[in-house]
Amino acid sequence: MLVLLNLTLVPVMYLFIPAALIGNATLPAPPLAPDLISATLPNGTAVPVWIVDSRVFVLSGGEPVKVTYVARYYNSSGTIVVPIDSPYEVQIRIPPGTYPVDVPDNAEIIDVNMSGVYLAVPPGTYNVTYTLLVREEKPVEAGGGGQPNATAVPPTDGGNGKADGATVIATPVPGGPTTLLALALLIGAVLGTAMYMALRRRGTGCGGLGETDRLILEYLERVGGEAYRQDIAHGLGLPPTTLHKHLHKLARRGILKLVDEQRRHRVVLLRRC
Helix, strand or coil: CEEEEECCCCCEEEEEEEEECCEEEECCCCECCCCCEEEECCCCCECCEEEECCEEEECCCCEEEEEEEEECCEEECCEEEEEEEECCCEEEEECCCEEEEECCCCCEEEEEECCEEEEEECCEEEEEEEEECCCECCCCCCCCCCCCEEEEECCCECCCCCECCCEEEEECCCCCHHHHHHHHHHHHHHHHHHHHHHHHCCCCCCCCCCHHHHHHHHHHHHCCCEEEHHHHHHHHCCCHHHHHHHHHHHHHCCCEEEEEECCEEEEEECCCC
């Protein structure tokens, strides 16, 4: 099951639940409020959703469902903390204008593009701490001379169970010099996050590999650098679920790549460890 946490002023959690008559999943983070949760089919049709303890249930009628909700978070002087307790891998989107203060040590970069930096974090209990790289200003009149417009955003949870007052974020009017500065800031935030993660892992591209990981890599080297997934499972005597977990771990690190050939899956070794 795919879980995506989008780090914005209000952190949004997405759960993509596989097809079932009544889909259900464990919530990776509790919702900020029960009414801030919704579920839709692939065509956008809303379906009933309800929460029981720490699980979410959706009346999906045999189709996959996307569940969206605002995760519980704490905002202290602009630093936002989202507590996660997930039985699934969580993918985290760090969009432009957002900078990580602290993420789990075992997070891996899986993509970097103009929409942000994407991390994958294995199942576990941890906090995601980040801050927004934006200026806060008092409301001003809109328009004219490249002056900022004032846009109100929803109240935040200050960590004491009560909502702070609405914050006003300054957004530049197109055409002014502030627009170029803002664009540079957003691009810098994406690159800065990538550098932040890269420095944490500098010199450890093959660090943290277990015995099973190395057996897979040794097998690929013996057979010429590529093999089909079922051949690897048979050659090493690994259960499909175990092999799947380790192959995706190695693929996220850029050590190998997975090629989908209709009903067969080819594994290609990219570099040695």
